[in-house]
Amino acid sequence: MSLEYDAAHRRLLQNDAGELFQKVVLEGSLAASDERIAAGGPDHESFVFLVDLGLLALDPTKEVYLPVDPATVQSRVVAPMGQRAAELLAESTSWANTFADLGLAYRRTAPSDLPIVELRGLPNINRFLTAAVGDAQSELLTAQPDGARPTAILDQAIERDKRALARGVRMRTLYQHSARRSVATREYVEEVMQFGAEVRTLDEFFNRLIVVDRRLAIVPGIDGSDVAMAIHDPSLVAYLVDIFERFWERGQVFSDRESSTERDIAEDVHKMTVRMLVEGHSDNASAKRVGVSTRTYAGYVASLKNEYGVETRFQLGYAIGQQEIRDRDAAEDGPPPE
Known part of the structure; x- marks a missing residue:
């Protein structure tokens, strides 16, 4: 039996050769003198392949071919393929390692050039x-x-x-x-x-x-x-x-797990949103800089409107500006005397 089978042989077994094998199984045997399998006959190629594969065996006493259990043939066909696959996998791994070594050498020497x-x-x-x-x-x-x-x-x-x-x-x-x-x-x-x-x-x-x-x-x-x-x-x-x-x-x-850290972060996001508004960035640009979607950023702005008790962005910008002025004046004046 030949051990070199490929996809073309598998397709043959799935189609013409497979149909011939099933016919022989149903009929019980195939006469060696059957015209269908003679040279030039319609099933000659399939017959030769089935014999080579080991799915049809000659009974010389009766000059007929008998079907063979595919389970006994499978290991003889599939095992060599698995062995070749393992060898190819090992070889491909060796190639990959070799290229990796060369790549490492290239990346470590490339900076000078x-x-x-x-x-x-x-x-x-x-x-x-x-x-x-x-x-x-x-x-x-x-x-x-x-x-x-x-x-x-x-x-x-x-x-x-x-x-x-x-x-x-x-x-x-x-x-x-x-x-x-x-x-x-x-x-x-x-x-x-x-x-x-x-x-x-x-x-x-x-x-x-x-x-x-x-x-x-x-x-x-x-x-x-x-x-x-x-x-x-x-x-x-x-x-x-x-x-x-x-x-x-x-x-x-x-x-x-650090509630104090989370409060600090919430305050940072709040300050960043205020800063984006004061600097006049678009919603898309502001959302990108804050690291959120445009919809989420719009929610931040809505929260600020509620916080300052205003309805429009113009009012919000004015309210924020006034608050900054008050905070700056308070810092310059310092704490009240005791």
């Missing part, structure tokens, strides 16, 4: 990020703005980040305060914190940033969300790390 590399297309960016995080040896710094992150992205990131943490990599992540309201984000944070990650949130908007071992920084490009810049220049990376550290020092530890 290419201080800044442009990455285009989300698949290319994601592959680069996965490889860069996989290469991390000591530290990962990440700043993730825009509030809650999509569940699909968090599902993709969790295993990658846990592997890095398991290697002893220190990971610090900065979100906006609004990310605390996302169930998926909270679940992600709780899980990575169990592995040693540190997470804080900040009231202000900031740009996305990833820094690997203080030797590589990845920032968004100006041409859209499908463009990123990989920065290897030591001076630029150090500058970006300094910016991250300044934001990190002002951030609040991510925890749902």
Whole structure:
């Protein structure tokens, strides 16, 4: 029996050869002299294949072919395929490891030649990020703005980040305060914190940033969300790390159990909303900087209207301005004398 079978043979068995086998099963046997299986006959190809496969066996005493239980033939056909699949899988893994080693060598030597590399297309960016995080040896710094992150992205990131943490990599992540309201984000944070990650949130908007071992920084490009810049220049990376550290020092530890922290965060969001109104930003721009949807931001504005007892945004802006003047005058006058 030949052991080299492919998809074409399987299709033959599913169709013509399979139908011939079922006929032989129903009839009990197939005469060797049957014209259907003679050279040039309509079932000749199927017959030859069934004999080669072992599903038809010749009974020389009666010169007939008898059907054979497919279960006894299956292992002889499928087992070699499984063996070849295992060999191909092992070989593909070896190829992947070889390319990974070459990629690591490339990324570690590229800075001297290419201080800044442009990455285009989300698949290319994601592959680069996965490889860069996989290469991390000591530290990962990440700043993730825009509030809650999509569940699909968090599902993709969790295993990658846990592997890095398991290697002893220190990971610090900065979100906006609004990310605390996302169930998926909270679940992600709780899980990575169990592995040693540190997470804080900040009231202000900031740009996305990833820094690997203080030797590589990845920032968004100006041409859209499908463009990123990989920065290897030591001076630029150090500058970006300094910016991250300044934001990190002002951030609040991510925890749902600290009521005092939550009150501080609510106050920060309140102040940020007031600031956006005073500066005259559009609702879309303000919502983005606060890290919430436009509808949620509109709810914040409505709450401020209730707080100041006004009905229109113009009245609200005036009321906020008057309050700031009163607060400034009170601060300049100082506490009343005793």
